[in-house]
Amino acid sequence: MSTSSSDVVLIAYLKNTLAQINFYFGMFIFTFGIVGNILNILVLSQRPLRSNPCVIIFLGSSTAGIIAILSGLTSRVLSGVASDLSATVNWICKFRGFILFTSRAVTFWLIMLATVDRWLLSCLDVHRRHTSSMKNSLKGITIITMISILIHSQLFYCYEANLIGTPLKCFTRNIECRLMNDLAFAIIAILVPLMCISIFGWMTISNMRQTRRRVGAMTITAMNFSKQTIHNPRQPKKTDRHLLIILYVQVILFGFFTLPLAIQKLYATLTMYISKSALQITIEDFIYQVALISTYFAMGMPFYVNTLTGGSVFRKAVLTLMKLIIQKMMCK
Numbered sequence: 001m002s003t004s005s006s007d008v009v010l011i012a013y014l015k016n017t018l019a020q021i022n023f024y025f026g027m028f029i030f031t032f033g034i035v036g037n038i039l040n041i042l043v044l045s046q047r048p049l050r051s052n053p054c055v056i057i058f059l060g061s062s063t064a065g066i067i068a069i070l071s072g073l074t075s076r077v078l079s080g081v082a083s084d085l086s087a088t089v090n091w092i093c094k095f096r097g098f099i100l101f102t103s104r105a106v107t108f109w110l111i112m113l114a115t116v117d118r119w120l121l122s123c124l125d126v127h128r129r130h131t132s133s134m135k136n137s138l139k140g141i142t143i144i145t146m147i148s149i150l151i152h153s154q155l156f157y158c159y160e161a162n163l164i165g166t167p168l169k170c171f172t173r174n175i176e177c178r179l180m181n182d183l184a185f186a187i188i189a190i191l192v193p194l195m196c197i198s199i200f201g202w203m204t205i206s207n208m209r210q211t212r213r214r215v216g217a218m219t220i221t222a223m224n225f226s227k228q229t230i231h232n233p234r235q236p237k238k239t240d241r242h243l244l245i246i247l248y249v250q251v252i253l254f255g256f257f258t259l260p261l262a263i264q265k266l267y268a269t270l271t272m273y274i275s276k277s278a279l280q281i282t283i284e285d286f287i288y289q290v291a292l293i294s295t296y297f298a299m300g301m302p303f304y305v306n307t308l309t310g311g312s313v314f315r316k317a318v319l320t321l322m323k324l325i326i327q328k329m330m331c332k
Contacts, residue, residue, distance in 0.1 A: 007279045014286045026076035026293060033069040033300020037062040040303035043317045053137040054117045058302065060141045061110035065299035067103040071096055073296055086161065087169035093161035097170065098152055101181075105148040105189040107299050111254060112193040113140045115200040122207035151184060167285050175272060182269045186262040194259070197251050249305050257298035261291040 040062045049055045075084040075096075086096045120132040158177030161170050172178040264287055276284070307318060 007277070011279055011282045014282050018286050018289055021290060022076045022293065026073050026296075029293065029296045029300055030069060030073045030076075033073075033296060034066060036300050036303035037066045037069070039318075043303070046317050046320060049317055051134070053132050053134050054114050054121075056134060056137045057110050057114040057117060057141065061107050061114070062302055064103045064106040064110065065302065068100060068107055068299050069296055071100040071103065073293075076293070084169075088161055090161045093170035094156050094159045097159040098155045101152045101155060101185065101189075102145075102148045104295065104299065105152065105185075106145055108189055108193045108254065108258070109144045109148065110141065111250060112196045112200075113137075113144060115197045115204070115251070116140075119200040119204045119207065122204045122211065124207065124210060151188065154180065167288050178272070179269055182265040186265040186269075190258050190262040194251075194255055197254075201248065201251065249308075250302065253301060253305065254298050257294045261288075261295050264288050264291050 041059055044050060044055050044059050044062070050059070075086055086093045117132050117137065120128050123129055154177075158172045158174075158181060159170060160173040163169055163171050163173070166172075172181050264284075268284065268288070
């Protein structure tokens with residue numbers, strides 16, 4: 001299929017623009033994400049917060065986010081000054097792909113686990129509320145990590161370096177691998193967590209409404225009952241309310257920055273046997289790589305979301321951390 005001169009110009013322009021996006025936007029997200037996740041870990045590790053089961057899940061998500069950003073964006077940031085070894089060295093390509101996809105899936109699934117934890121804490125059933133515990137949070141993090149490792153172990157076979165005609169030189173080696181990897185990423189790593197988050201989020205809101213109605217009815221019935229509701233463990237604590245707000249904002253942004261890549265991967269899988277022009281291939285590659293780099297933004301935003309929506313609880317923890325750092329610097 002011949003390519004017109006206007007198409008050649010447009011293809012060159014898109015490739016040049018993509019190179020600029022990968023370098024400059026990649027560098028911004030790399031700095032933004034690494035610094036943000038490190039600060040998030042330092043703040044959430046403080047004693048007033050780290051005893052909360054949901055905070056432990058957020059800590060795990062931030063740690064996995066750092067690993068995903070380092071494994072996914074380092075080569076893009078260094079592309080302007082050094083060669084990408086994962087594009088030419090086979091074992092680096094396989095290992096990098098495995099670490100990237102595993103840590104990215106863990107990051108997203110831990111956000112879902114935090115939604116489940118908030119739902120358990122909002123339940124009227126005392127046995128379900130007791131399920132929200134440090135022990136179960138750590139158990140959930142371990143299970144999610146092990147499942148993600150098993151699911152993505154196929155990348156040691158499927159990923160290969162020095163490929164031609166693929167969006168990246170380090171990519172899936174054949175159609176079967178691409179089909180399996182694209183569907184696993186789009187459905188297991190993005191769509192399923194988003195569906196679970198939506199379901200448990202709606203159930204959490206429903207539980208909170210039931211709790212408010214029940215507390216209101218008990219308050220009207222008798223004064224002694226109203227006094228009991230003040231100390232009722234079902235009444236959300238200040239920290240729990242702020243953690244719920246943080247979670248909802250993270251979920252909305254998570255969907256905004258990850259759904260485009262899931263849609264693009266499903267589209268690419270469904271149209272892989274259709275003949276395409278050079279311009280169409282370039283446009284789809286451009287969309288793929290922009291959608292891909294946007295997913296790293298979702299993994300780098302927790303600290304900034306927490307600071308803006310976490311209320312006085314999180315901001316006080318940030319100020320405490322800053323004071324501690326300043327004191328240590330002054331002592332030196």
